[in-house]
Amino acid sequence: MRPWAAIALAACGTSAAAPPRPAPGAAPVAARLPSTPGVLAPSLVQIVGAPGGDRATGAMLADVDSCASCHPDAAAQWSASAHSFASFGNPIYRANVELARDELGRHASNHCAGCHDMPLATDGLMAGDIPSDDLRAHSGVTCRLCHGVQSVTKDGNGSYVWSRAPIEAPDLNDPASIARHRAQVSVKSLGTELCVGCHRGFLSPDMGAGMPVHLTGLDEPGAWRSSAWAGNGMGRVDAVQPKNCIDCHMEREPASAAEYGAKSGTIASHRFLGGHTWMAAMRGDLDQLHRTQAKLEGIASIDVQPAPLVAGGARSFDVVVRNLLVGHRFPGGVLDIQDTWIEVEARDAAGRVIAQSGQAHERDARDEEAHVLRTLVVDEHGEVLEHHEMAKFRTQIATQTIAPRDASVVRYALPEGVTAATVTARLRHRSRTLAMQDEVCRAAKTATGQKFLAGAKGARDVVLDPCKPQPITLIAETTVAVGAKSTDSPSSWEREYVHGMALVAVVTERLDEARAVLEQALHDAPDGSAQAMVLVQLAWVADKQGRADDALALVAYARALLAPKSPAVLDAIAAEAQMRVWKFDAAVAPAAAAAKRAPGNAAAWTMLARCYGSVGDDADELAAATTGLELAPRDPDLLRSQATALAALHRPEAPAALAAYDRFRSPDASAELRISCAADSARCARDREQGSTIAMHVVH
Numbered sequence: 146m147r148p149w150a151a152i153a154l155a156a157c158g159t160s161a162a163a164p165p166r167p168a169p170g171a172a173p174v175a176a177r178l179p180s181t182p183g184v185l186a187p188s189l190v191q192i193v194g195a196p197g198g199d200r201a202t203g204a205m206l207a208d209v210d211s212c213a214s215c216h217p218d219a220a221a222q223w224s225a226s227a228h229s230f231a232s233f234g235n236p237i238y239r240a241n242v243e244l245a246r247d248e249l250g251r252h253a254s255n256h257c258a259g260c261h262d263m264p265l266a267t268d269g270l271m272a273g274d275i276p277s278d279d280l281r282a283h284s285g286v287t288c289r290l291c292h293g294v295q296s297v298t299k300d301g302n303g304s305y306v307w308s309r310a311p312i313e314a315p316d317l318n319d320p321a322s323i324a325r326h327r328a329q330v331s332v333k334s335l336g337t338e339l340c341v342g343c344h345r346g347f348l349s350p351d352m353g354a355g356m357p358v359h360l361t362g363l364d365e366p367g368a369w370r371s372s373a374w375a376g377n378g379m380g381r382v383d384a385v386q387p388k389n390c391i392d393c394h395m396e397r398e399p400a401s402a403a404e405y406g407a408k409s410g411t412i413a414s415h416r417f418l419g420g421h422t423w424m425a426a427m428r429g430d431l432d433q434l435h436r437t438q439a440k441l442e443g444i445a446s447i448d449v450q451p452a453p454l455v456a457g458g459a460r461s462f463d464v465v466v467r468n469l470l471v472g473h474r475f476p477g478g479v480l481d482i483q484d485t486w487i488e489v490e491a492r493d494a495a496g497r498v499i500a501q502s503g504q505a506h507e508r509d510a511r512d513e514e515a516h517v518l519r520t521l522v523v524d525e526h527g528e529v530l531e532h533h534e535m536a537k538f539r540t541q542i543a544t545q546t547i548a549p550r551d552a553s554v555v556r557y558a559l560p561e562g563v564t565a566a567t568v569t570a571r572l573r574h575r576s577r578t579l580a581m582q583d584e585v586c587r588a589a590k591t592a593t594g595q596k597f598l599a600g601a602k603g604a605r606d607v608v609l610d611p612c613k614p615q616p617i618t619l620i621a622e623t624t625v626a627v628g629a630k631s632t633d634s635p636s637s638w639e640r641e642y643v644h645g646m647a648l649v650a651v652v653t654e655r656l657d658e659a660r661a662v663l664e665q666a667l668h669d670a671p672d673g674s675a676q677a678m679v680l681v682q683l684a685w686v687a688d689k690q691g692r693a694d695d696a697l698a699l700v701a702y703a704r705a706l707l708a709p710k711s712p713a714v715l716d717a718i719a720a721e722a723q724m725r726v727w728k729f730d731a732a733v734a735p736a737a738a739a740a741k742r743a744p745g746n747a748a749a750w751t752m753l754a755r756c757y758g759s760v761g762d763d764a765d766e767l768a769a770a771t772t773g774l775e776l777a778p779r780d781p782d783l784l785r786s787q788a789t790a791l792a793a794l795h796r797p798e799a800p801a802a803l804a805a806y807d808r809f810r811s812p813d814a815s816a817e818l819r820i821s822c823a824a825d826s827a828r829c830a831r832d833r834e835q836g837s838t839i840a841m842h843v844v845h
């Protein structure tokens with residue numbers, strides 16, 4: 146019996162009670178079907194009119210100078226932000242949107258315009274040639290757009306309602322006029338939801354025949370909402386202070402005396418700092434660049450740990466990266482052209498470099514010796530796409546980006562005969578891959594590209610050079626001795642815990658590696674709280690290995706250590722462990738408890754809907770599925786549960802629900818394309834799994 150088992154058995158089976166069910170005779174739960182495109186189809190933007198003929202135009206949307214007269218600080222910060230360069234004045238965006246317009250038709254580019262080009266789209270300009278010298282093409286996401294949004298849904302692709310009513314300029318000598326202005330522009334009631342409409346995106350057949358599949362792209366809100374930062378984490382015991390989009394990306398800055406939006410001498414920053422170092426660098430904005438790099442430094446950690454299992458005498462070590470501070474996946478944004486990577490070098494006792502991988506000066510995204518934190522997307526032939534060619538997207542092969550507070554691991558093999566070395570591992574960041582930059586640079590040098598660069602100079606008084614080298618940011622670095630036991634760097638329970646947590650994501654055949662590391666972490670854990678954190682990860686291992694009784698015992702032990710607190714992860718593991726061995730009756734109560742404790746986590750409702758469906762409780766399956774669909778309106782598992790429940794209940798919405806599932810489910814060819822990609826590409830074969838092994842390049 147393992148050391149934790151005896152203590153756990155006494156508490157085994159303890160779980161929170163299920164939440165109360167709807168009262169008998171209550172009105173039936175309404176089906177929840179995904180929204181359809183709006184007036185700017187295929188985006189989901191809705192526009193409401195203004196009284197009479199007084200309606201805001203694209204030119205009014207593009208007018209930031211009027212706002213700057215009372216809000217100079219906000220306007221200046223915005224002018225440095227990626228939001229202000231979201232449209233055709235951004236050479237990166239222009240290269241991609243023009244490609245989509247060529248391949249899918251100009252109408253399809255409203256898919257992009259709902260978030261990137263509202264000054265143009267409002268006036269109907271997306272259907273024709275975009276004027277290169279028009280301020281509307283160089284304004285992006287403006288003051289009057291965000292502060293004119295009336296409501297937002299969680300769909301994405303521009304799922305907001307915008308009012309055409311012109312914003313009233315206040316009379317600074319009239320308190321009533323000022324109050325009316327503040328009420329009109331206030332988005333306080335929307336809070337962080339204001340960001341959701343555009344920072345969740347997907348491709349769909351609504352874009353035309355050239356896009357036959359539905360693919361989810363960026364989903365910052367979904368990742369945040371399901372994380373510990375929103376109080377809905379279900380992956381680990383993880384206490385962090387709650388934070389949302391505004392807390393992280395609109396931190397308060399000192400304000401000048403001229404800024405009327407200031408409160409107590411500060412203003413919520415309109416720089417919207419994130420990871421876009423390239424946009425700041427290409428226009429020579431060193432202040433914005435340095436602020437962005439400072440925000441990136443330390444947001445993730447990197448560590449080097451001995452590999453738990455060494456085969457054939459080869460010396461290997463694991464590099465572990467953890468997303469510490471990013472509230473969504475890291476890196477975020479458009480995942481297929483991100484360029485954050487691991488750089489490793491090994492030195493001998495004399496300090497000479499003997500092996501390396503991912504050196505910045507000689508690599509790009511196609512370098513098969515480097516581990517890059519990005520998503521691989523392929524075309525209909527299984528070929529990896531390097532230039533964000535949306536019309537060719539057919540499925541995602543795998544993602545190596547890291548969820549909030551999660552960790553990933555990569556194994557590195559030292560050259561044959563090397564038994565000890567000093568290893569330095571670095572996590573480096575560049576906004577976009579070099580392959581993508583080559584394409585953007587090429588497009589900028591064309592006659593049309595030159596016109597838009599000249600237009601940016603005329604409209605915004607900025608000089609853009611997308612061909613200059615991108616800045617590289619060092620996010621984290623560590624140096625550790627590996628090899629002979631006399632030189633191995635001492636570990637700690639925290640490092641072992643994160644290492645083990647990262648190994649939990651590897652394929653089932655390797656899960657004993659995670660088990661070995663975590664059992665050592667449990668042995669070294671200094672107190673009950675630390676032990677509970679480790680026990681939870683051991684329970685995930687047991688669950689994935691089908692050892693349901695062990696998983697439940699580990700959960701019970703952790704629950705006893707954490708009492709009276711009982712985080713949702715304990716219920717999630719208890720439910721998953723029962724479900725994996727087909728004990729759905731026993732899984733219902735912990736699944737319901739997990740959903741109650743993490744109500745913003747769509748995965749919790751997916752799990753609960755599956756439980757109810759498996760025990761034939763159609764009404765509760767529908768209730769769980771529709772609750773989850775409010776959070777993730779196009780989640781295929783939730784759509785399937787909804788359709789199944791509606792059909793079983795003989796509801797008239799069943800055919801429409803089934804059609805919605807069929808429309809938004811995973812593409813039929815996904816498995817075939819993954820196999821094809823792995824067969825033709827060593828990088829694809831390696832990166833489709835977590836915890837892959839990279840042979841370091843020998844330095845002679």
